[in-house]
Amino acid sequence: xxxxxxxxxxxRAETPSLVESLADAxxxxxxxxxxxPHDRLPSEHALAEQHHxxxxxxxxxxxxxxxxxxxxxxQGKGAFVAAAPGGKAFRLDSAGDxxxxxxxxxxxxxxxxxxxxxxxxxxxxxxxxAAQAAMRDAVAAGGLGLAEDIRFHDVLAEAAHNPALRxxxxxxxxxxxxxxxLARLSQLRExxxxxEIEAEHGAIIAAVERxxxxxxxxxxxxxxAGGLRRHGL
Amino acid sequence: xxxxxxxxxxxRAETPSLVESLADAxxxxxxxxxxxPHDRLPSEHALAEQHHxxxxxxxxxxxxxxxxxxxxxxQGKGAFVAAAPGGKAFRLDSAGDxxxxxxxxxxxxxxxxxxxxxxxxxxxxxxxxAAQAAMRDAVAAGGLGLAEDIRFHDVLAEAAHNPALRxxxxxxxxxxxxxxxLARLSQLRExxxxxEIEAEHGAIIAAVERxxxxxxxxxxxxxxAGGLRRHGL
DNA sequence: TCCAGATAACTTGTCAGGCAGGTTACCGCC
DNA sequence: GGCGGTAACCTGCCTGACAAGTTATCTGGA
Numbered sequence: 001x002x003x004x005x006x007x008x009x010x011x012r013a014e015t016p017s018l019v020e021s022l023a024d025a026x027x028x029x030x031x032x033x034x035x036x037p038h039d040r041l042p043s044e045h046a047l048a049e050q051h052h053x054x055x056x057x058x059x060x061x062x063x064x065x066x067x068x069x070x071x072x073x074x075q076g077k078g079a080f081v082a083a084a085p086g087g088k089a090f091r092l093d094s095a096g097d098x099x100x101x102x103x104x105x106x107x108x109x110x111x112x113x114x115x116x117x118x119x120x121x122x123x124x125x126x127x128x129x130a131a132q133a134a135m136r137d138a139v140a141a142g143g144l145g146l147a148e149d150i151r152f153h154d155v156l157a158e159a160a161h162n163p164a165l166r167x168x169x170x171x172x173x174x175x176x177x178x179x180x181x182l183a184r185l186s187q188l189r190e191x192x193x194x195x196e197i198e199a200e201h202g203a204i205i206a207a208v209e210r211x212x213x214x215x216x217x218x219x220x221x222x223x224x225a226g227g228l229r230r231h232g233l
Numbered sequence: 234x235x236x237x238x239x240x241x242x243x244x245r246a247e248t249p250s251l252v253e254s255l256a257d258a259x260x261x262x263x264x265x266x267x268x269x270p271h272d273r274l275p276s277e278h279a280l281a282e283q284h285h286x287x288x289x290x291x292x293x294x295x296x297x298x299x300x301x302x303x304x305x306x307x308q309g310k311g312a313f314v315a316a317a318p319g320g321k322a323f324r325l326d327s328a329g330d331x332x333x334x335x336x337x338x339x340x341x342x343x344x345x346x347x348x349x350x351x352x353x354x355x356x357x358x359x360x361x362x363a364a365q366a367a368m369r370d371a372v373a374a375g376g377l378g379l380a381e382d383i384r385f386h387d388v389l390a391e392a393a394h395n396p397a398l399r400x401x402x403x404x405x406x407x408x409x410x411x412x413x414x415l416a417r418l419s420q421l422r423e424x425x426x427x428x429e430i431e432a433e434h435g436a437i438i439a440a441v442e443r444x445x446x447x448x449x450x451x452x453x454x455x456x457x458a459g460g461l462r463r464h465g466l
Numbered sequence: 467t468c469c470a471g472a473t474a475a476c477t478t479g480t481c482a483g484g485c486a487g488g489t490t491a492c493c494g495c496c
Numbered sequence: 497g498g499c500g501g502t503a504a505c506c507t508g509c510c511t512g513a514c515a516a517g518t519t520a521t522c523t524g525g526a
Binding site for chain 4: 250251252286287288289290307308309310311
């Protein structure tokens with residue numbers, strides 16, 4: 001069972017390390033377009049001097065940009081802005097606007113629901129019902145059923161039978177839950193709204209079972225909208 | 234205008250660096266669940282000895298895992314598997330199956346089209362028509378209009394008025410195009426199928442203009458399906 | 467015996483310098 | 497003018513060291 005103490009609040013605003021600061025500083029001109037694809041970056045030695053850090057710090061910062069696909073390095077030649085900057089990893093941290101993030105999540109999960117309606121197996125349906133039952137039990141036991149709710153949405157994504165979609169749904173779901181300020185979840189019990197969630201989950205299962213993609217999509221959008229309403233957004 | 238020589242083929246299967254190898258080696262037990270969240274990793278010194286590399290290499294490998302959100306480090310305590318491993322960045326490189334990637338792209342772009350139908354402004358509509366005209370001109374000039382096609386899809390995503398969605402559409406679009414083996418694009422001209430693309434784009438614009446989300450979604454899915462057919466997938 | 471404080475032994479963060487291997491540009495020689 | 501060698505760059509990788517934070521142990525006093 002998930003309790004409030006398990007929820008990790010963003011308490012610490014730790015001082016960013018030299019590596020992080022430098023990586024951000026180097027990313028800036030790339031994002032802004034001041035450094036264009038195929039441009040050569042200053043050498044590690046030059047960057048170390050300019051930013052008053054050691055070459056090791058420069059190397060780690062560039063390594064980070066490399067792994068995200070912003071720069072490519074070639075031994076003996078130098079470091080270059082990648083042809084398609086940022087093509088290796090998708091991040092949400094810079095997005096700032098929660099509304100757009102939550103909407104993106106709603107779209108993705110609606111896609112999951114629609115595909116699940118078309119493709120689910122008997123096993124998927126059993127898993128969905130089991131996930132809902134687990135959440136009902138958790139709530140009955142006095143918990144909030146947070147972990148069980150996450151599990152329900154993952155099972156739904158699994159029923160879409162597309163691993164890439166499932167992985168992205170899990171990824172954006174985590175960010176969306178953080179954006180919704182989970183600390184407020186305690187209000188759910190007070191306002192006795194956990195029953196609403198269960199009813200909405202049930203509607204999703206029913207639409208999936210009927211193999212009705214449009215209804216599944218609509219049921220999920222209604223569920224997300226309900227979540228936003230419950231969190232006062 | 235985009236020509237074939239601009240298309241970057243995946244020729245090089247360069248030897249992975251020590252850092253990349255080690256980062257993958259450390260990621261393995263995390264993904265497999267052998268190292269669970271909050272577990273402590275071996276110290277940098279121990280890892281350096283185990284893998285017969287220097288501490289600098291270990292540090293860069295761990296820095297990469299940190300930036301992806303797989304591990305967190307605290308000075309004096311050590312490195313730990315993150316509570317939500319991989320929560321900071323979404324990657325597609327490991328998802329071997331192209332079909333799922335291409336389907337995810339179709340879903341995302343269909344969402345873009347549906348939202349664009351609901352929210353587009355006059356300016357968006359002008360941009361869409363301009364993008365289509367640019368592609369027509371490029372094709373008329375003997376090119377394949379690849380860059381213009383990319384632009385059309387980006388303008389469509391922009392018309393959805395959700396920056397997060399637009400960024401993800403661009404991200405997955407790049408990967409999808411790579412998966413479709415762009416080198417085969419030369420077949421398009423031979424088979425005179427560029428006109429098909431233009432017609433499909435036109436259908437999307439028409440649905441958006443009518444503010445008909447379902448039709449826009451269907452038009453885009455038809456467009457993606459046509460692309461797959463044209464590439465023999 | 468128990469407790470508190472000093473301390474030693476870890477950890478990561480950062481620095482300095484160096485060598486190896488690859489690339490480029492220049493310069494002198496033919 | 498062309499060609500080859502070489503020097504000066506670049507990144508990849510290594511070694512060794514110190515600073516700063518954390519933890520466990522040990523010691524001394526009550």
